[in-house]
Amino acid sequence: ELIQERTQAGLSAARARGRIGGRPKGLTAPAESTAMAAETLYREGRLSVSAIGKKLHISKGTLYRYLRSRGVEIGKQKKNLLTDTLQTTARNRSPITKTATVSLLFSIENNSKFVRGKKRAQANIEQYSLALYDNQQLAPGKYELRISYENEHELNETMHQLLSDMHREANLCNCNVDVNAWEEGTERRW
Incomplete structure (x- = not known):
């Protein structure tokens, strides 16, 4: 009981000095970036919740917590929004959407021999930049x-x-990325 009283007195004194104890509210920086990617994938509606979790290497519970922290409504709202969007698109007769098959070849190198980060840069590019598109890995880096x-x-x-996002992710990990992208069946290159 004495220990408890002294602990409470110490905490009260610290609060009086302006010290706020406990874990900070909100998400950490890496969790915030994962939450942004999760929100984008969830709003697109192409992938299931478990597929998004596998792609981002997080559990369903964590995914839902990230979505709630970003203010995304979960459940029936999403389905209703999707059907409303499809009906509105059909009514408006918007231009026909085409699909391009783009081959992407990239390699990552460290900025100098004294830094590390090549593996992390590759993982970040795959997780945050390429995850936004329907992608298939043909070979490492392709x-x-x-x-x-x-x-x-x-x-x-x-x-x-996409290319500027890839360069930014590599730069954050002290790396360079060399990217070649071309559309299959055409002369178009980026």
């Missing part, structure tokens, strides 16, 4: 992406965004 677009300008913009 992927086939299926990207939906309405016009060529949108496809070019999407590819430039």
Whole structure:
């Protein structure tokens, strides 16, 4: 009982000095970036919850916690939004969506011999940049992406965004990335 009283007195004194104890609220920086990727994949609606969990290497409970922290409504809302979107699209008769099959070949190198991070850079690129698209790994560093677009300008913009995201992820891990991307069956390269 004496220990408990002294502990409470110490905590009260610390609070009076402005010290706030306990675990900080919110997500850590890596968890926040994973939560952003999870939100994007969940809102697209292409993958199931368990598939998103496997892709991001997190459990279903963690995925739901991340989605709640990002303010995403879970469950029937998503299905209703998806059907409403499809009905609105059918009514508006928007332009036909095309799909491009893009081959992507990339290699990652450390910026200098004194740094590490090549493996982490590759994992981050696969987890955050390539996970946004329907992708299939053909070999280490070689992927086939299926990207939906309405016009060529949108496809070019999407590819430039993907490539800049890959360069940014590599740079955060003190690495360089060399990327070649081309659309199968055409002369288009990025």
